[in-house]
Amino acid sequence: MTQKTISIREITLHRMVMRLKDPFTTSFGTFSDKEFFVVEMEDETGAIGFGESAAFSSPWYSEETVETNKHVMEQFLIPLLLESPINHPDEVSKRFEFIRRNNMAKSALEGAVWDLYAKRNGNPLYKELGGTKQQIEVGISIGIQPTAKDLVSVVEGYVNEGYKRMKVKIKPGADYEMLKEVRRHFPSILLMADANSAYTLDDIDTLKKLDDLDLMMIEQPLAHDDIIDHAKLQSELATPICLDESIHSFEDARKAIELGSCKIINIKIGRVGGITESKKIHDYCAQQGIPVWCGGMLEAGIGRAHNVAITTLPQFVIPGDTAGSSRYWENDIIDPEVIVENGVIHVPNKPGIGYEVNRKVLEHYRVSKTVFSNKNILA
Ligand SMILES: O=C(O)CCC(=O)C1=CC=C[C@@H](O)[C@@H]1C(=O)O
Numbered sequence: 001m002t003q004k005t006i007s008i009r010e011i012t013l014h015r016m017v018m019r020l021k022d023p024f025t026t027s028f029g030t031f032s033d034k035e036f037f038v039v040e041m042e043d044e045t046g047a048i049g050f051g052e053s054a055a056f057s058s059p060w061y062s063e064e065t066v067e068t069n070k071h072v073m074e075q076f077l078i079p080l081l082l083e084s085p086i087n088h089p090d091e092v093s094k095r096f097e098f099i100r101r102n103n104m105a106k107s108a109l110e111g112a113v114w115d116l117y118a119k120r121n122g123n124p125l126y127k128e129l130g131g132t133k134q135q136i137e138v139g140i141s142i143g144i145q146p147t148a149k150d151l152v153s154v155v156e157g158y159v160n161e162g163y164k165r166m167k168v169k170i171k172p173g174a175d176y177e178m179l180k181e182v183r184r185h186f187p188s189i190l191l192m193a194d195a196n197s198a199y200t201l202d203d204i205d206t207l208k209k210l211d212d213l214d215l216m217m218i219e220q221p222l223a224h225d226d227i228i229d230h231a232k233l234q235s236e237l238a239t240p241i242c243l244d245e246s247i248h249s250f251e252d253a254r255k256a257i258e259l260g261s262c263k264i265i266n267i268k269i270g271r272v273g274g275i276t277e278s279k280k281i282h283d284y285c286a287q288q289g290i291p292v293w294c295g296g297m298l299e300a301g302i303g304r305a306h307n308v309a310i311t312t313l314p315q316f317v318i319p320g321d322t323a324g325s326s327r328y329w330e331n332d333i334i335d336p337e338v339i340v341e342n343g344v345i346h347v348p349n350k351p352g353i354g355y356e357v358n359r360k361v362l363e364h365y366r367v368s369k370t371v372f373s374n375k376n377i378l379a
């Protein structure tokens, strides 16, 4: 039976630090730990929902960091959530909208509301979102390797594990030759490149060469906040451009599609401010015939579970970056962990995100916690 409004009694921010199995190298440098918040949200009935913040410790991917998330959640967003009951999770982004950007802070809290809402209704989150799949195909994201030979052997490992799509990070000097070698060894695998804004329009000849390699897409080749130059580049490339960092909202997606800046969109729940906005982008892309897939932010299990749920929506037609928990973690904070079998995740049919939070593991990796109680609701 669908319950009436949600009155949040308590929000706990668990500050987490988890050591990655392998260091993660980006244009900003290499990091070995993922710092993030687990949002635990209890309502007046005692039901508990969970969310996870996506921002990294330094502002290399977007302007947000773990610290900015903490500040904005504690000072602005949590008080807004506690001030009055919520009728539906779609209301949360509305309540937050006068606060500029800070999407990953917003998304961490909104995700907990969605989980709580689904649990109160006794439904799996994916069903509350209109998901249609009982299993999802997933790919894997591979960092820049020292040599083409190293890259081929890493790809081979994941092909043997059954992953359905290989995403290879590229940068000037580590692009065409590397990808050509992969394509030579694996003529028919689903192969894409992620450039993380490492190129400019001056590199157009290099990027056009990638057209020979039958790539599914080139992800975010140009500046992180651009859609104009991407439109110029897309008009020159046969390979579809996929935008990631450029898309922070439904409006960004609408404008990029209208300009022809991309033919595919990587939806990251944190980057766009939450599940409600992700669904809006998904639905618009379905209308416009633009394929979408679910990107990753090296999430732990709660964020990974939210990604699984959103990927069950029908326009998520390309395998995304939601690898198994074991890709990054010795042990994950959920039970069971996210398991990939032959490139497929079976979507759990339990209420909410469908995975239990393993409190023992959560407390093992937790460095601090802060509790926010709603004075208007007695414990
Ligand atoms: O979470 C994953 O498994 C994939 C992570 C990943 O590929 C990325 C995370 C953040 C920025 C980039 O480096 C890249 C991406 O662009 O999606």
Ligand SMILES: [Mg+2]
Pocket (backbone or CB within 6 Å): 194, 196, 219, 220, 244, 245, 266, 295
């Ligand atoms: Mg990307």
